[in-house]
Amino acid sequence: MGSFKGHVLPGTLFLVVGVWHIWSSMVRYVSNPKSFEVRVWNPVPGFNGKLKHLELYVVAIGAFLDLCIELLYSTHLKFLVNGSLNPSHLNDFEHSGMLLMFFLLGSIALLSEKTSFVSLPQGALCLIAAAAFTAEYLLFYFHSTTHKGLEGYYHLVLVLLVGLCILTTLAGAFLPNSFPVDLSSGIAITLQGLWFYQTAFTLYGPMMPDGCRLKDNEIHCHPADSEVRGQLIANFQFFSLVLGVVAAVVGSYGFAASRYGNPDLRSMH
Structure with a gap:
């Protein structure tokens, strides 16, 4: 099932990295659009x-x-029970595999920057990042924990956002000078972080829809219309997050262009 802290912690990491990626991408582009990478x-x-x-x-x-x-x-x-993996903690083992991929991504990038043993171009790092997001996608898609009802709906939106992270990161390897691709990657990561937060506050916090409650580590909605209403609320929440991020990106781009804009930027527009 999960927990409030279990969603807020990864959500914070994705949100911080995503927002920084968006801002840095805009500043690098408006400062020197012709050599953007x-x-x-x-x-x-x-x-x-x-x-x-x-x-x-x-x-x-x-x-x-x-x-x-x-x-x-x-x-x-308690890793093993009767000589096999503990079935009570399969979801923890799966989460560990996903986190290991992101740890390897950060470690390999650091080695590439700080040592002469590994020197990888940004395109190769894009492929490694895409592999990490793919591991996350496969984890959530084939999760050993059964996601049903309202929880499954929030889980489905998360899977779609992870898929978007894969596509934008892969596109960066094949379109190494595309500002829209780089910006889209930051937006996808930011939305994933925000959706982790939204899931935490909705399923484990004060934003649980009326008629639904957390019991025995599952979300129960009675009557059945409460679950449909919860899904409609989830749609509205997601739309609001997308709208808010897009508005923030447009405003931030205008600020970055006015402060760091290169004379070539206007001619390119």
Whole structure:
């Protein structure tokens, strides 16, 4: 099933990375549109370059800490039962596999930047990032935990957003100079983070629809119309998030263009 904290923690990581990706993509484009390049990660300026790789540290360390929670804390170190994987914690093992992929993404990107042993172009990092999102997609699509009813509906929207992250990240490898592709990738990651938050507050927090309640680790809706109403509310919530993100992106682009805009930008428009 899951928990409030179990959705807020990954939601925070995706949201922070997604918002930073959007802003960095816009600033890089308006500053020098002719030499724009799609990037999987974006350096943090200032402080004499000391924070340059902060995003990669957030991804690697955040994924590692969440991995430890899923694999060590949630399972209480009871990995095996009668010589096989503990069936009570299969979802924790699955989450650990997904988090391992994001940890590898951050670690490989750091190695590529800081050492001479691994030197990968952004296109290759795009493919690695797409592999991490694919692992997440497969986890949620073939989850051992049965998602039904209202929970399944929120889960379906999340799967679609992860699929969008895969497509935009893959497109970055084949269209390495496309600003719309890079921006779309940041938007997809941001929406995924926001939907994790929305799921947490709806299914495990104060926004549970009338007629539905959490009981025995499942969402029960009575009468049946309450579940349909909950799904319609979910549609409205998702539409509101998309509208809010698009409005924020348009406003941020205008601000970035006015502050960092290159003279070539107007002629290109």
